[in-house]
Amino acid sequence: MLNRQELTDIIREFEPEVEFPEGTPLLEAIVPAEKLFALTEKLKSDKRTAFNYLINHTAVDFSTHFTVVYHLDSTEFRHLVVLKSLIADRENPKIDSLTALYPAAEYFEREVFDLFGIRFNNHPNLKRLFMEDDYGYPLRKDFRDEVNIIER
Amino acid sequence: MNTNMSSNIYDFSTLTGAIHTWLSGMMSSGLVIFTEMVLVGLAFLLMYALLGLFLVYFERKVCAFIQNRVGPNRVGLYGIFQTIADLIKLLMKELIPIRKSDKLLFNLAPYIVIICSFLALAALPYAKGLQAIDFNIGVFYVMAVSSLSVIGILLAGWSSNSKYSLIGAMRSGAQIVSYELSVGLSLLAIVVFTGSMQLSTIVESQANGWWIFKGHIPAFISFIVFLVASTAEINRGPFDLAEAESELTAGFHTEYSGIKFAFFFLAEYMNMFIVSALGATVFLGGWMPFHVGNWEGFNQIMDYIPSVVWFFSKTFFIILIIMWFKWTFPRLRIDQLLTLEWKYLLPISLFNILLIAFTVMMGWHF
């Protein structure tokens, strides 16, 4: 099991443009959106890290930008890392899909698309999971629904 | 052989003879026959209705007992009027016609099923001298007539215009047609022992002991095969894939409601009765009391219990076993069901027939 400093060094070695915020409970890495797929692929296939289990994938809406968050775990070494990517474009947010690496990502990404509107390139079946096709994106901060949501 | 042993048993032919004489005194012979037929028909209708009501109540109580609870106990004393309440509810339900279903066949199917079970009921010996039709091909007749109900099931599934019903009907049809072979072969075993297909002869030949004891091993094997195969014939117990609730949402009778559903429901319980009655007649001695060898005193006492009581208690014993199966075992899948028949029961039955023929030839039965 690698400790935090060793993991930081390995990730920097794979991809030098990664930023590491200080003082977080878990190791977080902010990766530029276009480098995400390549970095994750290296993290999965490298024998020292072996991140083969995608625990969680979601998105957060800070009012100025989106952040896509991946929690990765290794079943062999049991070390956790949190990968994040910022997406500044609110009209047409896009990022690469990780379905080729983790089959579980297919459904997490559909949920993110349904609730936030973030599109994933190379996704095999990008359809909405819960809502109707013309509903809007509920978990965005600027979402308004006069009928079903009461604003206090 | 049977005169002195069954001489104490009350013979119902005295009663029926008396009625016949009384009617002949009042009308011409053609009218007498007509009146007797109407009377017998009414008696059967009444018996059908009462038995159906009782069997549904019996099942609910047995099922509750196995599941460690009480069962219906509010409607009437110990809940005996529960089935009547259910019947009234079913009769008051709306009959929902299905768009795009074949209306003639859809309405015809329940009637076919009910008529077949009526036809089979008529040929059973209920007591000494109390048998409506005594063909010399009794066993064959009952088998043939109860096979006709598969037409009703297939019609019900096809005409409902629903995928669930069609699949259920196909599965049910395949199951019934396969298991008829085993039922027939196991009944054939006792026909070989007796030498006759006539039901009253089969019962009379058991005056000195029931075939399940006289025929020892081969008859016992036949009995087990008969129990399993007839449970599958009537779509019950671990073989109820075609109509169970958590599979296929009730299969071939999904689209029926109200009185038509009540017909299917009732016909299923009456089929259970018919199959048990047939088993009781052929294997367990029908209306013959339980005699043990030379214990004259014991035999005299057994003779005083009316033969009707003997017949119904043996039938209900087999019904109890069938109900026990249903509430204990999980269901078989359709391919496992058919494998059981074609790869296991059928070879066993065929081998058993050979064994019986050999036994009869060598005289190794009692």
Add this chain to the structure above:
Amino acid sequence: MMSEEIIKDVIIGENEDYIINMGPQHPSTHGVLRFEVCLKGETVKYLIPHIGYIHRGIEKMCESLTYPQIIHLTDRMDYFSAHMNNEAVCLVVEDAMQIEVPERAKYIRTILDELGRLASHQLWWCAFGMDLGALTAFFYGLRDREHILDIFEESFGSRLLHSYVMPGGLMHDVHPNFQNRIKEFIKYFRKKLPEYDQLLTGNVIFQNRTKGIGYMSKETAIGYGVTGPSARGSNYSCDVRKLAPYGAYDKVQFNESLMTEGDTFARYQVRMKEMWESLSIIEQLVDNIPADDYTAKMKPIIKLPAGEYFRRVETVRGELGVYVVSDGNKSPLRIKFRTPNFSNLFVMNEITPDIKLPI
């Protein structure tokens, strides 16, 4: 009303596949999901699951509620084992505010977790038997579950959804009868659990229906994120109680139930073994509950420091992960519940082809 075109699409499907709909109204799906099953004869070609029938918008609602109010919503996520969901959120809050929970609260929380696990497994066993046709199994399981629900009702006031576990510890202390009733229950249930094996496990018909069906390999399980007893049936060791112990789990001895075959029967046996393990955990804890406070001193308004927090808990069905993004207010900016069943469900399309399903 459906028009002809829609009926054709839904029922016939592309390429003229024969599609049967196991819709939300079906006795086996229990109203919460829908499968479009494409059949070839009796064999399944592929499956398309549709979910969302029980989606209540909990994550959006939580963005306008305070943390103690969120606890009440988490109960409803998996209502058969409500304590564990509550505990997940409480652990996140306690980690973030660095609060030390007293020992008594930890012991009681763990006992409640294991009782919830037992209750949920009992319900699983009886529903499993009923869906297969052994209707008597339903009554046996429910009869025993009533004892656990009575214990809950005496101490917490409601049978299923208590919202009893709060950030800092517990909402109030347990009833004085709590320990005795649990000890009686353990004695009673140890005699009844072998009956479950007698009724279903050894039955030939049952074994033929479950052995060799639905094989899932360990790689499939890891790839799809399957956790909990379903994954342990494929020899994938993923018990969070062992990997990152919380509550009083580091003070008890128990084995992780693993099976290697990966079929339905293996997953069944994992859950039966887990029931025995739960009984032994409760037995080890119930006599040793320390007698100190039932909660730590908390401020009336809970505000998490700004930052992101993630914590996992082993619920009955797998790993429940809670991810909280806080900006210093009394409601979270974003809370995400990584539920185990979301991942467990979508592996169905991988393991069902080539099975004969009697629907």
